[in-house]
Amino acid sequence: MTSCEEMLERMPAVALGEAQWTKEEALHLAGCVSCQAEWSLIQKAVAVGSQAPALDLEKTSAAVLGRLRAERRERRLRRAGLLTGLAAAAAVALVVWSRVPHHTQRTVPEAFRIPVAELDSLDNGELESVLQDLDAPLGAGTLNSTPGLGDLDDVQLERLLRSLEG
Amino acid sequence: MRNFWLVPLVFGLVSPLAAQELADDPRASDLRRQIEERFTARVKEELALTDQQTTRMKSTVRDWFLKRRGMEDENRRLREAMAGQLRPGVAANKDSVAKLTDAMLELKVRYAQSFKDEIKEMSGYLDPVQRAQFMVLRERLIERVREVREQRDDSTSRFRRRQQP
Numbered sequence: 339m340t341s342c343e344e345m346l347e348r349m350p351a352v353a354l355g356e357a358q359w360t361k362e363e364a365l366h367l368a369g370c371v372s373c374q375a376e377w378s379l380i381q382k383a384v385a386v387g388s389q390a391p392a393l394d395l396e397k398t399s400a401a402v403l404g405r406l407r408a409e410r411r412e413r414r415l416r417r418a419g420l421l422t423g424l425a426a427a428a429a430v431a432l433v434v435w436s437r438v439p440h441h442t443q444r445t446v447p448e449a450f451r452i453p454v455a456e457l458d459s460l461d462n463g464e465l466e467s468v469l470q471d472l473d474a475p476l477g478a479g480t481l482n483s484t485p486g487l488g489d490l491d492d493v494q495l496e497r498l499l500r501s502l503e504g
Numbered sequence: 505m506r507n508f509w510l511v512p513l514v515f516g517l518v519s520p521l522a523a524q525e526l527a528d529d530p531r532a533s534d535l536r537r538q539i540e541e542r543f544t545a546r547v548k549e550e551l552a553l554t555d556q557q558t559t560r561m562k563s564t565v566r567d568w569f570l571k572r573r574g575m576e577d578e579n580r581r582l583r584e585a586m587a588g589q590l591r592p593g594v595a596a597n598k599d600s601v602a603k604l605t606d607a608m609l610e611l612k613v614r615y616a617q618s619f620k621d622e623i624k625e626m627s628g629y630l631d632p633v634q635r636a637q638f639m640v641l642r643e644r645l646i647e648r649v650r651e652v653r654e655q656r657d658d659s660t661s662r663f664r665r666r667q668q669p
Binding site (some may be wrong): 450451452453454455456457458459460461462464465466467468469471472473 | 529530531532535536537538539540541542543544546547548558561562566569572573575578580642645646648650652653656
């Protein structure tokens with residue numbers, strides 16, 4: 339015979355798709371108004387949580403479950419009606435939900451990339467050439483000054499001469 | 505700046521149309537993204553940027569990138585126009601050439617000034633060493649870009665000479 343307590347323990351796993359109701363549990367659920375109400379609440383909490391990636395479903399379920407357990411104990415003591423318990427549980431669910439960041443409020447950090455306008459005029463081969471030379475140490479060949487003719491070797495001078503003739 | 509502006513000025517090799525084609529090429533876009541990402545990673549590592557510095561730098565570099573991209577486009581248009589005026593065998597319009605020359609020199613000054621202003625803006629959140637590191641890293645990257653451009657210009661001019669009778 340399945341008790342309401344056992345049903346409550348199983349609800350989060352079933353709601354998260356990690357387990358399924360047994361025949362006996364399904365029969366109990368079908369005939370127990372109290373378990374149906376709690377099951378509905380947990381299902382709603384999980385459905386809301388699944389829409390928010392930042393929400394930890396297990397923690398949310400555990401929080402709702404904990405509050406339901408407390409409520410159940412309280413209900414037993416006070417012999418309170420079902421509506422009171424549900425109202426309290428719903429309030430807890432709302433509090434849990436309101437504390438987690440909503441999907442629409444999430445701010446995804448934009449990747450930082452320094453754009454370089456000078457790359458726009460390079461073709462694929464030239465871009466690949468630049469890419470290969472990116473990792474030189476910081477101290478090497480920094481801030482080249484404008485070379486004079488005396489800095490050029492023979493080949494470079496010939497190239498310069500040819501370009502001037504062109 | 506070396507002769508970065510001079511050689512393309514003479515040969516006018518990259519037309520606005522060609523530049524647009526390069527900008528639209530998905531492979532080129534991917535390579536540019538890779539270069540910028542690796543460059544950024546290098547900058548973050550060398551400068552040891554804090555989150556706050558990164559946020560502020562993001563805004564600065566984006567603003568100046570847009571300005572310099574506009575200057576690059578303007579430079580291409582001016583080079584194209586100048587190349588049109590200086591075609592062999594065609595008489596150049598002196599007024600046009602004078603205006604183009606002034607515009608190119610003025611643009612060159614604005615381009616250089618943009619780096620000075622950008623670094624000045626960074627002084628609000630980067631220390632002098634970080635600014636120097638950033639300047640060195642970026643200058644090296646731009647220098648490399650100039651080199652590959654010059655290599656292209658050099659080989660194209662040789663090709664053109666071979667084509668001449």
